[in-house]
Amino acid sequence: MNAFFTEKLESWYASHRRELPWRDTADAYRIWISEIILQQTRVAQGHDYYVRFVERFPDVVTLAEASEDEVLLLWQGLGYYSRARNLHKAAQMVCREYGGRLPGTFAELRRLPGVGDYTAAAIASFAYGEATAVLDGNVYRVLSRYLGIDTPIDTTKGQREFRMLADEMLDRRQPALYNQAIMDFGALVCMPHALCEECPLCESCQAFREGRVENLPVKSRTTQVKPLHLIYIYARAQGHLLLRRRGRQDIWKGLYEPLTQMPPGTEESLPSPVLLREGVKHQLTHRSIQADFYLWELPSRESLPSAWLQEEGYRWVREEERDDLATSRLVQELYKMVNKGPEYLGD
Numbered sequence: 147m148n149a150f151f152t153e154k155l156e157s158w159y160a161s162h163r164r165e166l167p168w169r170d171t172a173d174a175y176r177i178w179i180s181e182i183i184l185q186q187t188r189v190a191q192g193h194d195y196y197v198r199f200v201e202r203f204p205d206v207v208t209l210a211e212a213s214e215d216e217v218l219l220l221w222q223g224l225g226y227y228s229r230a231r232n233l234h235k236a237a238q239m240v241c242r243e244y245g246g247r248l249p250g251t252f253a254e255l256r257r258l259p260g261v262g263d264y265t266a267a268a269i270a271s272f273a274y275g276e277a278t279a280v281l282d283g284n285v286y287r288v289l290s291r292y293l294g295i296d297t298p299i300d301t302t303k304g305q306r307e308f309r310m311l312a313d314e315m316l317d318r319r320q321p322a323l324y325n326q327a328i329m330d331f332g333a334l335v336c337m338p339h340a341l342c343e344e345c346p347l348c349e350s351c352q353a354f355r356e357g358r359v360e361n362l363p364v365k366s367r368t369t370q371v372k373p374l375h376l377i378y379i380y381a382r383a384q385g386h387l388l389l390r391r392r393g394r395q396d397i398w399k400g401l402y403e404p405l406t407q408m409p410p411g412t413e414e415s416l417p418s419p420v421l422l423r424e425g426v427k428h429q430l431t432h433r434s435i436q437a438d439f440y441l442w443e444l445p446s447r448e449s450l451p452s453a454w455l456q457e458e459g460y461r462w463v464r465e466e467e468r469d470d471l472a473t474s475r476l477v478q479e480l481y482k483m484v485n486k487g488p489e490y491l492g493d
């Protein structure tokens with residue numbers, strides 16, 4: 147069965163592979179960057195980020211020597227910012243422990259911050275030809291359907307079972323080619339809504355034969371999405387804006403954000419903030435956010451209590467330097483509204 151699967155898959159890949167800028171390289175650094183970008187990002191969106199990232203940071207050393215702020219700024223808009231922070235930390239570790247060259251085995255790669263089984267297998271096989279199978283969402287889908295397996299993929303038992311199967315199915319003579327082929331096949335043919343009528347594997351596909359394609363793979367849990375209400379106040383005085391860098395254990399850790407509440411004792415003495423928009427929606431994997439945006443024009447920077455600002459980590463930043471500091475997509479929305487000014491308030 148393996149030989150048939152491998153042969154069909156690889157010959158499909160020979161004529162249908164996606165042409166991607168990180169495909170024809172054996173440079174472990176570039177493969178690593180592309181895999182991290184693609185973890186939670188579609189190829190179309192990730193492409194430009196990848197090109198910009200490797201242009202600015204062409205190797206591990208340049209990345210390690212950059213500031214975290216700069217790395218985050220280049221990542222701005224991609225989301226899941228822990229990926230960027232981990233890339234930066236891992237680059238520093240590679241410089242310290244491996245002389246600036248990414249290590250060459252799955253086991254060593256796995257030690258780097260932000261590098262899980264999937265990424266380590268991708269780098270080890272694509273760059274170094276190690277016979278290790280990748281196992282990502284695409285591979286789970288293809289294998290569960292082709293082999294007709296309904297063990298939930300988000301359980302320890304399921305993960306163990308699929309790991310074994312992925313290793314068994316791997317073409318050990320050419321692991322890089324096989325891994326890329328199965329991932330592209332999952333992304334282009336055996337998609338969530340599979341194109342079975344175009345599939346070269348359908349005659350031997352278990353799920354297809356049994357009419358279970360739409361039911362596989364099985365997951366035991368659905369993601370819990372919690373609502374979250376946020377307030378952002380664009381506080382402006384003398385061409386400056388109040389910003390702070392978000393602290394440690396945060397979804398947007400390391401990114402900048404404006405005031406999120408009124409400083410104590412200011413409600414009476416100062417003009418009120420103007421509501422720009424209420425209930426701006428923003429969806430994250432585990433959060434469904436509704437945000438209210440305000441613009442607060444202040445007579446001077448001294449109008450706000452400096453001790454409180456300091457304690458909360460806020461500082462005044464010149465407005466023209468604002469875009470040099472990385473922020474979330476939501477804060478970018480606020481900036482856009484403020485830029486448009488009163489015109490925006492009307493719609």
Ligand code: SF4
Pocket residue numbers: 288291292335336337340341342345346347348351352353354359
């Ligand atoms: S026949 Fe359909 S379900 Fe089976 S491998 Fe092909 S695309 Fe996937």
